[in-house]
Amino acid sequence: MQNPPSTKWFAKLIKHHGYNRIAVYFEHHAELTVRIKKVKGARWSNSLKVWHLPDHAENRSKFKLPVKIIGQQNLAKINQINQIAYQAYTDMLYLKAYSLATIKTYTVEFAQLLYLIKATPVDALTVEQLKSYLLYCLQELKLSENQVHNRINAIKFYFEKVLKQPQIVLEIPRPKKPALLPKVIHAEDISKMIKQTLNLKHKAILMLAYGMGLRVSEVVNLAITDIDSKSMQVHIRGAKNKKDRYTNLPEVILPILRTYYILYKPKKYLFEGQSGAQYGIRSAQQVFKQSLLRAKINKDVGIHSLRHSFATHLLEQGTDISYIQKLLGHTNIKTTLIYAQVGKKNIKAIVSPLDQIKW
Structure with missing residues (x-):
């Protein structure tokens, strides 16, 4: 200034x-x-x-103030012996231009190990000591398989990218992840959620998340200039793995967005908070939770279930799986194929043998 x-x-x-x-x-x-x-x-x-x-x-x-650095708050709780290692770890994440979400996850998970080992130099840890730590996470802390995978990934990054010792991590077994299916909301319930959400900004958030199968981070990251009403395309910038893609804008949402723009007058991002900054991910998640309550839908699901529902409903409508892959921005078709296990259109047509017998 x-x-x-x-x-x-x-x-x-x-x-x-x-x-x-x-x-x-x-x-x-x-x-x-x-x-x-x-x-x-x-x-x-x-x-x-x-x-x-x-x-x-x-x-x-x-106003010439230092930018908030992710992971800095962990440093004070780490023994001085391992502070240099932690700083080198954080620096490498930034140098490799990892996403802020990944940096936050990795620094937090790596810090958990450093808290526990205290004055033991992390560079001196053996494979057996790392295995013992992961057993402690599973058996004592009762962490889920997914959480332990995050911790392994964080440790792997340190030994592989910072110390250049990839062979150490290769000897660490990974717990088998449970084969969980995506949680899907029925189309009628989604319709009810949208109808009963009267706030125009909140309605638009729900409609975009479901209507284009967007991740919540992609919804809040949308800029006004990303919406092309002439081609009816939306530019999704810097999505997962830093990939851009284009996806289709549903025709039904265009008049909603135009009215919203006139009323709310966003400056840069399509959705902005009261301060004018980018709308928060937690705020969007809360919008979803409130819409579930209003529609009286008793399901343990998060806003990401709208993306799952988008893919599943397209598949049930007969959309080619390769098109769904492109719309979702999946690198590997195997990721998209999981929705074939969730789609119920063909399965529901199967008649149980119990219904064929007389009793």
Whole structure:
């Protein structure tokens, strides 16, 4: 932020009413006050006597504050002997341009190992010690097979990419994952959820997630410029594995989006929070949970089930599996084929032999 002539100001991170905010301190200056008021989400605190703004990356950059670094909070709890290893681990994740979600998962999982071994150098761990740690995770901590897989992946990254010792991880067995089928919601129930969601932004989120089979991260990452109403295509940028793709925009949602745009006036992202920043993943998940409650659907499912339902319902309509693969952005057709096990159209036509006998 550029200073008006002869005006001194500084910004710092604060906690206000339980929220992370950026406080901007300056001597009374009419021009600067006007400029602060124009920042989306700016508020005046009577108790602190200061203007404060939402804490997000754009505002941090604007007010010359350090960008939040994922994994930094774990460092203080790690023994000094292993802090250099943890920093090297985090640096390598950033250098390899892993997604922020992956960096968060890997740093948290790797930190769990470092907390436990305390002053033992992680570089000196043997295969047997790593196996003992994973047994501890399974038998004592009662972690699921999927959670243990995440921990193995995190450890594997350190030995393979940071230490250049891939042979160590090759000797570690992986627990067999349960063959879970995707959870699907009936089309009538989805219709009920959409109808009973009156908030236009929330309705649009649900319709896009189901109507295009999007991951929740893809929904909140949509920019206004990603929607092409002429070609009825949507550009999905930087999806899983950093792959872009195009998918079809359902015709029924176009008038909804146009009305939403006029009412909400988003600036950059299609869905923005009250502060003007990108809409949060947790907020979108909460929208889904509330829609389940309103529609009185008693199912233990998350918003990702809308993506599963999209694929399953297309398959039941007779859509070629290879087209579904492209729409979902799957690299391997095997990932898409799991929906063939969920689709019920043909299976429901099978008559049980019990129905064929007289008794």
